[in-house]
Amino acid sequence: MPKNKLLQDLEEYFETLGQVRNLAQNYDEKLFNYLLEESKYKEEFKNRFFIFNKKALIFKMNEFLTFLDLKNLSGSFTSYANKIGLANKTKSLLKTNNEVILNFAFKDGVIKGGQSKDEQKTQEIFFNEILARDEIDVLFAQKVLQNFELIGESKNLQEYLKDNPNLLIKGNNLLALHSLKKLYANKVKLIYIDPPYNTGNDSFNYNDKFNHSTWLTFMKNRLEIAREFLRDDGAIFVQCDDNEQAYLKVLMDEIFGRENFVNCICVRSSTPSGLKTAHREKTIIKTKDYILVFAKNSSGIKLKPQYTRKEKWDTHYNYFFNKDLNKVSKLTEVMIKDGLLKEKSTINDIDINNKNHKNFYLKFAKSIFRGAPEMPKEQKQLSLSNKDTIISYLDSEGNLQYALNGNRFSFLQQTIKPVLNGAILEQDISNLLCDFWGDIDFQNTQNQGNVNFTNAKKPEQLLFRIIDMITNENDIVMDFFAGSGTTLAVAHKMKRKWIGIEQMDYIKDITKERLKKVVEGEQGGISKAVQWQSGGSFVYAELMPLNAIYKEKINNAKNNNELEKFYDELKTKAFLDYRVDIQDILKDKDFKELSLEDKKQILNLALDSNMDYVLYGDIKDKDYDISKETIKLNEIFYGDENV
Numbered sequence: 001m002p003k004n005k006l007l008q009d010l011e012e013y014f015e016t017l018g019q020v021r022n023l024a025q026n027y028d029e030k031l032f033n034y035l036l037e038e039s040k041y042k043e044e045f046k047n048r049f050f051i052f053n054k055k056a057l058i059f060k061m062n063e064f065l066t067f068l069d070l071k072n073l074s075g076s077f078t079s080y081a082n083k084i085g086l087a088n089k090t091k092s093l094l095k096t097n098n099e100v101i102l103n104f105a106f107k108d109g110v111i112k113g114g115q116s117k118d119e120q121k122t123q124e125i126f127f128n129e130i131l132a133r134d135e136i137d138v139l140f141a142q143k144v145l146q147n148f149e150l151i152g153e154s155k156n157l158q159e160y161l162k163d164n165p166n167l168l169i170k171g172n173n174l175l176a177l178h179s180l181k182k183l184y185a186n187k188v189k190l191i192y193i194d195p196p197y198n199t200g201n202d203s204f205n206y207n208d209k210f211n212h213s214t215w216l217t218f219m220k221n222r223l224e225i226a227r228e229f230l231r232d233d234g235a236i237f238v239q240c241d242d243n244e245q246a247y248l249k250v251l252m253d254e255i256f257g258r259e260n261f262v263n264c265i266c267v268r269s270s271t272p273s274g275l276k277t278a279h280r281e282k283t284i285i286k287t288k289d290y291i292l293v294f295a296k297n298s299s300g301i302k303l304k305p306q307y308t309r310k311e312k313w314d315t316h317y318n319y320f321f322n323k324d325l326n327k328v329s330k331l332t333e334v335m336i337k338d339g340l341l342k343e344k345s346t347i348n349d350i351d352i353n354n355k356n357h358k359n360f361y362l363k364f365a366k367s368i369f370r371g372a373p374e375m376p377k378e379q380k381q382l383s384l385s386n387k388d389t390i391i392s393y394l395d396s397e398g399n400l401q402y403a404l405n406g407n408r409f410s411f412l413q414q415t416i417k418p419v420l421n422g423a424i425l426e427q428d429i430s431n432l433l434c435d436f437w438g439d440i441d442f443q444n445t446q447n448q449g450n451v452n453f454t455n456a457k458k459p460e461q462l463l464f465r466i467i468d469m470i471t472n473e474n475d476i477v478m479d480f481f482a483g484s485g486t487t488l489a490v491a492h493k494m495k496r497k498w499i500g501i502e503q504m505d506y507i508k509d510i511t512k513e514r515l516k517k518v519v520e521g522e523q524g525g526i527s528k529a530v531q532w533q534s535g536g537s538f539v540y541a542e543l544m545p546l547n548a549i550y551k552e553k554i555n556n557a558k559n560n561n562e563l564e565k566f567y568d569e570l571k572t573k574a575f576l577d578y579r580v581d582i583q584d585i586l587k588d589k590d591f592k593e594l595s596l597e598d599k600k601q602i603l604n605l606a607l608d609s610n611m612d613y614v615l616y617g618d619i620k621d622k623d624y625d626i627s628k629e630t631i632k633l634n635e636i637f638y639g640d641e642n643v
Helices: 005-014 017-025 029-038 042-049 061-069 077-084 133-139 157-161 173-184 211-229 245-256 331-337 355-363 377-385 460-470 486-493 511-520 547-556 560-564 567-572 582-587 596-606 628-637
Strands: 050-053 056-059 109-111 126-128 145-152 167-170 188-193 230-240 261-268 288-295 307-309 319-322 327-330 368-372 391-394 400-404 407-411 416-421 424-432 476-479 497-502 537-543
Touching: 005 017, 005 029, 005 042, 005 061, 017 029, 017 061, 029 042, 042 050, 042 061, 145 157, 145 511, 145 628, 157 537, 157 628, 167 173, 167 511, 173 211, 173 497, 173 537, 188 211, 188 460, 211 230, 211 245, 230 245, 230 261, 230 460, 245 261, 245 288, 307 416, 319 331, 319 407, 327 331, 355 424, 377 391, 377 400, 416 460, 460 486, 476 486, 486 497, 486 511, 511 537, 547 567, 547 596, 560 596, 567 582, 582 596
Parallel strands: 167 497, 167 537, 188 230, 188 476, 476 497
Antiparallel strands: 050 056, 109 126, 145 537, 230 288, 261 288, 307 424, 319 327, 319 368, 368 407, 391 400, 400 407, 416 424
16 A cells, blocks of 8 residues: 555645644644645545534544554554554553653563464564553463363373372463462472574564564563562573573563572584584674573572583593502503503593493592592691502591592592483583583484474473482473473473473474373483383363454454454454554554455454453353363362362
């Protein structure tokens, strides 16, 4: 559609629409003369922006200013959506009356984040906590769950719901979190999330010019409620990349407290190869992700140290202590004598990838040692004064120590730890893992869990390390950006309880199916590392849609005629956003000239986002026709079965 003819007429006469705005706000006679007498569109101007009252014309200034905000209306969804915009109780545009400025430094908004398909793009509604407090209260109220399904061990569903079940919930994660808050506040030991990175290439691809602020508000809303789920000794791990990492850290400082920041882990997530290197002369190639770690309370958190396998033999370990003979020999001499090394071999010839070498050093880890100068002054002096004599003493913790010529024996056994070697967890010589994790393969995870999921699926080994670091068996692990279900699958195999939330439609075919296979004994990922066989169970359920039903009908309309069939239903049955007058939209000339797809998006915005799902408080409303079984299951789930 060409530029709106009325706007074009005004702009040609007054040069700028800013000048027109000033004239309108001052009720300038020059503007009125033009609108009512001089313009070739004077009849249309008169009918749209003036009302007759006892032979007098009254100028509808707010409507006229709203009309000016359309500016270069080109028939696009974005341009028309500006016409709806943010509004206060009087439905006047906040953009017009300047009552609110979107400034992230004063974050007081809520963004629901309503996508269920990767390809969807939408302008999200910001609910302002000052102007829309009652709407937010409704938005965050508990929602009805439907389509309950118990998967796994054959328990009675009603009984299982009473026993803190593993949960997989389909629906908007912000609303689901608020529905679960009363049940699980202060009970979750670990939250891991891998949210959309706001790169423009993932499912968070909102069609607005405040994408960065939108993403931060989106994350703020979810992190604030997430904190309420954590136990006092719990922690949250949030994975991200450079696109938002610095801003996310500041946001999490504010929500969790700078004093509760644990560390920022750098993870090597890719290698520089193929198309990734095409722009190497213009940028530094990205091969890393970040994981921001915050404790609920830094004084309460306790981490289990993690270790990685050494890449080669540590040549400092070059002595062998035969305790029976009280004799020290060179390690190479012992291995040559045992036929493990050739004559004249050096310490550099010990190969940790050689099976026989490995068996030897694991067997004699309490005999192989390096000299360590750190020892109590008294014992050190005694050792130095008894040259070439092995002395022994008890340290402050009561452990037997040995020393020779002023050096304590530091045995290899101290470095033997459980380490991940591919999909195997084994005892081996190790290094303490710090804040750089470069040993996990991110490149071959597409089919882990026997499901094909290409959207940045994380390796099970990564989640094993995080879950092992912070939790014990039966602790609750939560992931409210569940994706393909990696966090939940690993938690299940490690005998943790878990809660997963995912609003994308693939939850049914990918996430749920992957977890079914875990219950049945799937052997990929870390299964062998933790000796997983099969077992356990979980409950799948969905937030019960309300307006979402009408949105589905709108989106499935194949032409304008089909779409128009729903107009009466929208006006009489759907819950409409208080900021939008559906009657005016349907009569609006600009709306009628939009494309079918743009009309669909406008109508979706007109539906009240509070009412996408049925409120639990309305579960017995006869208009919803909810079955007795579903009502009963919800009452059990929410702890109201005796009501």
